[in-house]
Amino acid sequence: MSERFVLVSGLTIGLLLALVPLTQPAAAEIQPLQVAVIKATTGLCQRGQLCHKDRAGSWTPRRPIAILAVSAAEQADVDLYADIEVSTKPEMYQCAGEDTRGCIFRAKYSGPGLFDYAAQSGSTYLGSNITTTVISFPAGYGIHIPAGEPIYVHLDVHNASLIDLKVDQDVWLYYVELK
Numbered sequence: 001m002s003e004r005f006v007l008v009s010g011l012t013i014g015l016l017l018a019l020v021p022l023t024q025p026a027a028a029e030i031q032p033l034q035v036a037v038i039k040a041t042t043g044l045c046q047r048g049q050l051c052h053k054d055r056a057g058s059w060t061p062r063r064p065i066a067i068l069a070v071s072a073a074e075q076a077d078v079d080l081y082a083d084i085e086v087s088t089k090p091e092m093y094q095c096a097g098e099d100t101r102g103c104i105f106r107a108k109y110s111g112p113g114l115f116d117y118a119a120q121s122g123s124t125y126l127g128s129n130i131t132t133t134v135i136s137f138p139a140g141y142g143i144h145i146p147a148g149e150p151i152y153v154h155l156d157v158h159n160a161s162l163i164d165l166k167v168d169q170d171v172w173l174y175y176v177e178l179k
Helices: 003-023
Strands: 034-045 051-061 065-073 078-087 101-111 132-136 143-145 151-159 165-178
Touching: 003 165, 034 151, 051 165, 065 078, 078 165, 101 132, 151 165
Parallel strands: none
Antiparallel strands: 034 051, 034 165, 051 151, 065 132, 065 143, 065 165, 078 101, 078 151
């Protein structure tokens, strides 16, 4: 083996070893991410009805937190229109203009349409909505919530299906505790 080969090989291995810390952070550098799941429901929503429920679900952090991301998975495979708001406001639709303190997340989804609007029985739905709405904030940013301030899920659901439904909605909050 030539000295040049040994020198180049040694430099290559040294360079690769020097890059390892850059590509894989040490465990101490990774901050613990926590999750809170807010279970919300309108209760029974009869077919053809609009079911509005402020404070359909809530969670109160015991310590100050910064919310980094929010996920609201669609819960129904029927003809529903759902408007979901997550905020510290006690009622839905209070986030407006410059009064946005505590406004965290808003999403809307619409379930699959009916195949035959005149149908009274049978499989009347076309397709499946398996969507999840997620918002995450840029690195270094989060929505600060003080300890003891409740976070609510508000629901506005229009049940256009042929059946009465209990509409449930899960909202996942991904957060870190603030010091």
